[in-house]
Amino acid sequence: MVKLNKTDELVIDALKKAGKELTFQEIVSITGEKPKKVFTSLRKLFENELIDAKARKYTLAEPKQATSSEEDEE
Structure with a gap:
């Protein structure tokens, strides 16, 4: 998890x-927040698939369902 x-939380x-x-x-x-901070946050959240x-x-973003390989790790 990232x-x-x-700013990300806001x-x-x-x-x-x-x-x-x-x-x-x-x-x-x-x-x-300042636009630059929001832009950086949006890019980070998008790259980590937290937003669309x-x-x-x-x-x-819609929560991802675990794949079979992820379920095997648990």
């Missing part, structure tokens, strides 16, 4: 509370 910083919280797709600017406004991006709108 380690989340304060972005995830904003998306959870909104319950809908949000634009970059909406996320910046809701979190109150479609047409420049962001949502929380």
Whole structure:
């Protein structure tokens, strides 16, 4: 699991509370963080598959189901 910083947590919280797709600017406004920090956070969250991006709108990613190889490790 990736380690989340304060901005990452604010972005995830904003998306959870909104319950809908949000634009970059909406996320910046809701979190109150600087655009550069939000952009870095969105990129990190997207690369780690914690959020989805479609047409420049962001949502929380659907949880992945464990594959058989992941289940064998447990």
